[in-house]
Amino acid sequence: MRFLDTTLRDGEQTPGVALTRDKKLLIARALDEMGVSIIEAGSAITSEGERNSIKAVTNAGLNAEICSYCRIVKFDVDRALECDVDSIHLVAPVSDLHIKTKIKKDRDAVRQIAAEVTEYAKDHGLIVELSGEDASRADPDFLKAVYADGVDAGADRLCFCDTVGLLVPERTTEIFRDLSSSLKAPISVHCHNDFGLATANTIAALAAGAKQAHVTVNGLGERAGNASLEEVIMSLEWLYKYDTGIKHEMIYRTSRLVSRLTGIPVSPNKALVGGNAFTHEAGIHVHGLLADKATYEPMSPEYIGRQRQIVLGKHAGRSSISLALKEMGLEADDVQTEEIFNRVKQMGDQGKYVTDADLQAIAETVLDIYREPLVKLEEFTIVSGNRVTPTASIKLNVKDKEIVQAGIGNGPVDAVINAIRRAVSSCAEDIILEEYHVDAITGGTDALVEVRVKLSKNGKVITASGARTDIIMASVEAVMNGMNRLIRVE
Ligand SMILES: CC(=O)SCCNC(=O)CCNC(=O)[C@H](O)C(C)(C)COP(=O)(O)OP(=O)(O)OC[C@H]1O[C@@H](n2cnc3c(N)ncnc32)[C@H](O)[C@@H]1OP(=O)(O)O
Numbered sequence: 001m002r003f004l005d006t007t008l009r010d011g012e013q014t015p016g017v018a019l020t021r022d023k024k025l026l027i028a029r030a031l032d033e034m035g036v037s038i039i040e041a042g043s044a045i046t047s048e049g050e051r052n053s054i055k056a057v058t059n060a061g062l063n064a065e066i067c068s069y070c071r072i073v074k075f076d077v078d079r080a081l082e083c084d085v086d087s088i089h090l091v092a093p094v095s096d097l098h099i100k101t102k103i104k105k106d107r108d109a110v111r112q113i114a115a116e117v118t119e120y121a122k123d124h125g126l127i128v129e130l131s132g133e134d135a136s137r138a139d140p141d142f143l144k145a146v147y148a149d150g151v152d153a154g155a156d157r158l159c160f161c162d163t164v165g166l167l168v169p170e171r172t173t174e175i176f177r178d179l180s181s182s183l184k185a186p187i188s189v190h191c192h193n194d195f196g197l198a199t200a201n202t203i204a205a206l207a208a209g210a211k212q213a214h215v216t217v218n219g220l221g222e223r224a225g226n227a228s229l230e231e232v233i234m235s236l237e238w239l240y241k242y243d244t245g246i247k248h249e250m251i252y253r254t255s256r257l258v259s260r261l262t263g264i265p266v267s268p269n270k271a272l273v274g275g276n277a278f279t280h281e282a283g284i285h286v287h288g289l290l291a292d293k294a295t296y297e298p299m300s301p302e303y304i305g306r307q308r309q310i311v312l313g314k315h316a317g318r319s320s321i322s323l324a325l326k327e328m329g330l331e332a333d334d335v336q337t338e339e340i341f342n343r344v345k346q347m348g349d350q351g352k353y354v355t356d357a358d359l360q361a362i363a364e365t366v367l368d369i370y371r372e373p374l375v376k377l378e379e380f381t382i383v384s385g386n387r388v389t390p391t392a393s394i395k396l397n398v399k400d401k402e403i404v405q406a407g408i409g410n411g412p413v414d415a416v417i418n419a420i421r422r423a424v425s426s427c428a429e430d431i432i433l434e435e436y437h438v439d440a441i442t443g444g445t446d447a448l449v450e451v452r453v454k455l456s457k458n459g460k461v462i463t464a465s466g467a468r469t470d471i472i473m474a475s476v477e478a479v480m481n482g483m484n485r486l487i488r489v490e
């Protein structure tokens with residue numbers, strides 16, 4: 001079974017995404033290391049910049065086959081050849097809707113042009129995967145005729161595109177049983193997620209004889225996206241016990257990389273790679289997990305390079321509280337644990353998210369411990385405007401030593417956080433800001449804002465918050481709270 005990753009082509013068609021050459025290279029290297037067979041690096045016809053990017057991926061010395069999308073147009077094939085690609089994903093519209101209204105031709109013309117362009121590409125040394133676009137709305141006999149002519153013209157592989165995501169698993173099984181037994185070349189499946197069935201349809205196609213699946217990291221792609229790499233790979237590995245050969249421990253890291261470089265956030269409840277996929281808040285779950293992880297986890301998070309997280313909130317139980325206190329190195333007797341539990345519940349009832357720093361503050365009050373923060377804010381200044389680079393200077397007291405530092409950023413918040421990170425680098429060099437989230441608690445421009453951050457250091461992750469009417473102060477407060485906690489738990 002092979003995987004064609006099209007994050008850099010269909011994934012890049014996600015509205016708002018445009019990857020530079022360097023970003024494409026970073027993603028291509030990660031995909032290659034993970035072990036995908038083919039990387040569709042882009043559509044060479046798109047622009048000069050796209051051709052430079054594809055060429056850079058082709059010349060990066062990767063193991064994967066590098067592919068460009070092409071229409072059934074010789075000019076497109078010439079542009080792909082300029083990029084030195086190994087293969088083309090040659091796409092012929094096959095439904096009458098696409099043939100008549102989109103490219104204004106007839107069935108015979110499509111059959112003829114698809115075969116001619118296939119032959120042209122083969123004559124120029126390319127591997128050809130001939131795709132039927134909108135195949136799920138095409139006449140099956142006509143589709144098979146296009147494929148048969150393509151194979152006669154030299155096509156190495158064929159592909160069935162469910163272009164607007166209309167398949168259901170039962171129908172997919174019927175189609176791929178028929179195609180895989182009647183075609184003279186291996187067939188691939190390319191699914192879109194318009195009805196949330198892309199992964200299910202892809203798995204059904206593979207089970208019914210497809211030899212290759214098109215996937216994208218985080219399910220990026222046109223409209224609702226494509227079949228997601230992580231869902232397809234992990235369903236096969238974990239649910240079907242099929243060894244895909246993909247380095248599954250790289251899945252989460254690659255998902256984060258793609259999210260960061262494309263600017264498309266992953267929804268918290270996204271299967272496998274969403275922020276909440278291995279995070280537990282409900283007391284009953286945490287109690288169960290402490291006895292056996294399998295009670296409330298379908299698989300171990302480490303398998304895809306993740307870690308489990310227990311968070312506190314309205315649904316916390318005493319088991320979660322005891323666990324969190326233990327992780328903080330704090331000891332509480334039954335009465336103290338009960339009091340901390342009640343205060344956490346009160347925060348939850350007020351609609352608040354209970355961060356690690358909040359729990360620490362509650363616990364320290366209840367246990368009557370006062371710990372002087374290791375990093376204290378003395379003062380900061382920010383310069384921002386439409387004609388200046390946002391710049392911040394900060395004075396901190398770090399472990400009783402005064403440190404003055406400056407930082408620049410994309411905006412004033414970014415600048416001040418960078419300044420803080422530089423100032424504390426002497427005692428906390430590798431603190432990473434994993435997430436930054438801001439909410440306006442009340443309405444209006446003078447609203448109280450709450451900033452929540454997730455910071456990590458050497459694999460230890462903590463959450464902290466700050467609430468002020470000034471977004472910069474709230475951000476500074478959240479980051480300082482979090483840093484103090486992270487430095488202390490070392
Ligand atoms: C389902 C998919 O994901 S398809 C892939 C989508 N990818 C892209 O669109 C890549 C980015 N696109 C582009 O940069 C531009 O659209 C270009 C350079 C390809 C073409 O730009 P233009 O020449 O201005 O054409 P425009 O975008 O307006 O229309 C698309 C043309 O391609 C034709 N076309 C569309 N699909 C195909 C196909 N598979 N085979 C042959 N021709 C096709 C259309 O009929 C239309 O032709 P026309 O201009 O002669 O009417």
Ligand SMILES: CC(=O)C(=O)O
Pocket residue numbers: 010091131132133134161162163164190192
């Ligand atoms: C080619 C392609 O991306 C599609 O038909 O969905």
